[in-house]
Amino acid sequence: MAAKGTDIADFGAVKLLDRISTAFPISQPSTVSGIGNDAAVINNSGKQTVAAAQLMLEGIHFDLTYTPLKHLGYKAVIAVINKIYAMNAAPVQLLLSLGVSQRFTVEDIDEITEGIAAACKRYQLDLAGVDISSSFTGLTVGITAVGAAEADQIVTRSGGKPTDLLCLSGNLGAAYMGLQLLRREKTVFEANNNAQPQLEGYNYILQRYLKPEAQQETFNLLTNNNIVPTAMISAVNGLASDTLQICKASNCGVRIYLERLPIASETFRMAEEMNFDAVTAALNGGDDYELLFTVPLGMHEIIQKELQGVDIIGHLCDAAEGNYLITPDNQAVELKAQGWE
Amino acid sequence: MAAKGTDIADFGAVKLLDRISTAFPISQPSTVSGIGNDAAVINNSGKQTVAAAQLMLEGIHFDLTYTPLKHLGYKAVIAVINKIYAMNAAPVQLLLSLGVSQRFTVEDIDEITEGIAAACKRYQLDLAGVDISSSFTGLTVGITAVGAAEADQIVTRSGGKPTDLLCLSGNLGAAYMGLQLLRREKTVFEANNNAQPQLEGYNYILQRYLKPEAQQETFNLLTNNNIVPTAMISAVNGLASDTLQICKASNCGVRIYLERLPIASETFRMAEEMNFDAVTAALNGGDDYELLFTVPLGMHEIIQKELQGVDIIGHLCDAAEGNYLITPDNQAVELKAQGWE
Numbered sequence: 001m002a003a004k005g006t007d008i009a010d011f012g013a014v015k016l017l018d019r020i021s022t023a024f025p026i027s028q029p030s031t032v033s034g035i036g037n038d039a040a041v042i043n044n045s046g047k048q049t050v051a052a053a054q055l056m057l058e059g060i061h062f063d064l065t066y067t068p069l070k071h072l073g074y075k076a077v078i079a080v081i082n083k084i085y086a087m088n089a090a091p092v093q094l095l096l097s098l099g100v101s102q103r104f105t106v107e108d109i110d111e112i113t114e115g116i117a118a119a120c121k122r123y124q125l126d127l128a129g130v131d132i133s134s135s136f137t138g139l140t141v142g143i144t145a146v147g148a149a150e151a152d153q154i155v156t157r158s159g160g161k162p163t164d165l166l167c168l169s170g171n172l173g174a175a176y177m178g179l180q181l182l183r184r185e186k187t188v189f190e191a192n193n194n195a196q197p198q199l200e201g202y203n204y205i206l207q208r209y210l211k212p213e214a215q216q217e218t219f220n221l222l223t224n225n226n227i228v229p230t231a232m233i234s235a236v237n238g239l240a241s242d243t244l245q246i247c248k249a250s251n252c253g254v255r256i257y258l259e260r261l262p263i264a265s266e267t268f269r270m271a272e273e274m275n276f277d278a279v280t281a282a283l284n285g286g287d288d289y290e291l292l293f294t295v296p297l298g299m300h301e302i303i304q305k306e307l308q309g310v311d312i313i314g315h316l317c318d319a320a321e322g323n324y325l326i327t328p329d330n331q332a333v334e335l336k337a338q339g340w341e
Numbered sequence: 342m343a344a345k346g347t348d349i350a351d352f353g354a355v356k357l358l359d360r361i362s363t364a365f366p367i368s369q370p371s372t373v374s375g376i377g378n379d380a381a382v383i384n385n386s387g388k389q390t391v392a393a394a395q396l397m398l399e400g401i402h403f404d405l406t407y408t409p410l411k412h413l414g415y416k417a418v419i420a421v422i423n424k425i426y427a428m429n430a431a432p433v434q435l436l437l438s439l440g441v442s443q444r445f446t447v448e449d450i451d452e453i454t455e456g457i458a459a460a461c462k463r464y465q466l467d468l469a470g471v472d473i474s475s476s477f478t479g480l481t482v483g484i485t486a487v488g489a490a491e492a493d494q495i496v497t498r499s500g501g502k503p504t505d506l507l508c509l510s511g512n513l514g515a516a517y518m519g520l521q522l523l524r525r526e527k528t529v530f531e532a533n534n535n536a537q538p539q540l541e542g543y544n545y546i547l548q549r550y551l552k553p554e555a556q557q558e559t560f561n562l563l564t565n566n567n568i569v570p571t572a573m574i575s576a577v578n579g580l581a582s583d584t585l586q587i588c589k590a591s592n593c594g595v596r597i598y599l600e601r602l603p604i605a606s607e608t609f610r611m612a613e614e615m616n617f618d619a620v621t622a623a624l625n626g627g628d629d630y631e632l633l634f635t636v637p638l639g640m641h642e643i644i645q646k647e648l649q650g651v652d653i654i655g656h657l658c659d660a661a662e663g664n665y666l667i668t669p670d671n672q673a674v675e676l677k678a679q680g681w682e
Binding site (some may be wrong): 004005006007009011013016017019020023024026027028030033034035037039040041042043045046048049051052053054055057059060061092095096097098099100102104106107109110113116117120124126127128129132133134136138140142144 | 348368384395396467476
């Protein structure tokens with residue numbers, strides 16, 4: 001390692017990704033789409049093959065004091081297959097790499113695989129490869145998902161055009177508020193081992209954090225209605241960051257209307273209880289596993305009529321017009337992505 | 342985690358993999374081959390897509406006190422693409438997942454990606470996806486490789502038949518002795534910070550550990566000579582373990598002839614210097630990144646004549662005859678795999 005160097009947190013994760021990307025020009029004919037989307041697209045002369053990878057690291061992506069191993073296995077699958085759905089492709093195969101330290105037992109691994117198996121059953125997936133190594137430093141779960149789609153169905157982040165509608169499945173900030181609740185109860189428990197966790201009435205936000213689902217339903221609705229979005233992304237880093245990724249890749253600006261942001265009532269209630277701004281949770285919380293996509297303006301009606309659970313939250317515009325959140329009293333707040341987590 | 346449970350080291354990594362596999366029956370028509378081979382095989386109506394994943398964990402797969410980050414990046418690619426070659430397929434795309442802790446700088450990441458870029462150039466690969474997360478616990482490198490092959494070219498571990506010849510590219514134990522040398526010099530250095538590492542004369546074994554190459558050449562030789570092995574595996578866990586994997590998957594026994602084991606002179610020399618048995622390094626050392634494969638007996642001549650660098654080291658037999666290493670004085674030593682590392 002360099003004795004001195006540039007701090008990654010200061011530099012920013014997005015800039016770091018750009019920096020890496022420039023070192024890797026695409027050169028192979030079968031690589032249809034590479035870095036900069038949720039998944040790679042590969043053409044082996046049949047359907048397009050779509051592949052994405054995801055690491056889940058202990059202490060970063062999960063805390064085992066409140067994440068059961070079974071849920072961890074399930075969630076790791078959700079995280080990676082939602083990237084395949086975000087390419088408008090169906091995930092089919094998974095590869096699993098586990099790094100486990102000595103404090104884990106065979107039964108622990110059983111629990112993780114139970115969660116993965118439950119996700120495989122729910123989403124019709126085959127686990128097609130497993131690799132286990134020992135680890136000095138806690139639990140590492142690496143999952144790769146491989147999917148397929150016809151070439152003309154693939155959606156990247158870069159096809160958005162000014163006036164396109166910005167659409168979002170489900171709602172935002174729920175998983176983030178669920179996590180805040182779990183953290184609060186952990187702190188209470190650490191201070192007093194006899195304390196019982198106060199989790200009642202918050203099933204929905206806890207479930208959104210602990211056992212999220214992927215957007216197979218939205219993918220199916222799009223397919224069944226012959227809608228191919230112009231751009232799409234797996235919404236996991238908070239609406240601000242995810243929207244800006246589409247804007248950047250599509251060379252567009254954006255307007256999001258604050259009053260249209262879908263936020264569940266439990267999310268609002270928890271935020272209020274914690275003196276936290278629910279809109280901030282929606283914009284920057286992350287872990288939503290929704291689909292954020294754009295469609296041509298003319299699809300306004302079909303989206304509203306046929307895509308249950310999908311909201312139109314704004315629209316793209318010229319890049320020169322910038323990226324703004326519009327409040328109900330018509331103030332424009334610039335959208336900014338959070339840095340390195 | 343379970344309060345009490347079965348220790349993974351006692352249980353054994355191979356048994357653990359079997360246990361996991363039984364929880365995941367293959368159900369999707371496009372999954373041609375799943376768990377139990379070096380890579381998954383997927384049929385999306387064109388060429389077969391072959392995918393494999395690999396985790397590299399700090400402290401387990403590498404020690405940064407003697408592994409330069411550039412070499413680490415290079416080696417991570419070698420480890421995963423050799424799995425694709427082991428399916429008799431050509432690797433083409435890579436997906437990279439990095440987990441980096443705060444002690445790493447942007448320049449450190451540059452070094453890792455330089456190594457990956459060098460491997461991409463050397464092996465004509467596209468990096469088609471990158472994902473970076475922060476980490477509390479050192480450096481984690483996850484790489485997925487995707488390749489392609491015609492359906493009738495794919496080789497798994499399970500096609501070996503009694504009398505098939507057991508063939509091996511390159512030589513064994515070199516990387517393991519290189520690692521022992523690095524460890525020795527690290528210990529000396531820790532005892533005396535002014536000590537200069539004594540690495541002269543051991544370039545070959547050091548290179549085999551620090552900057553191994555994948556078996557593109559052997560893959561090309563097989564292809565150019567129209568040889569499709571009956572079974573093949575990426576030789577990384579030591580000859581004993583790797584051979585037993587083929588035997589188990591092919592339901593065969595094996596005879597390996599000790600005097601035919603290819604071991605480089607530097608490997609022998611280092612082993613002697615350290616009072617270590619070079620054959621043990623070959624059988625159990627691992628990290629070789631060679632190809633171990635079987636071909637029908639009738640291919641004896643073409644292998645010897647056309648496959649430069651490949652040795653015939655034994656043959657398969659009936660499973661009932663067991664798995665043995667035959668010494669020059671005709672003693673039969675049972676082949677046993679090492680447990681959890």
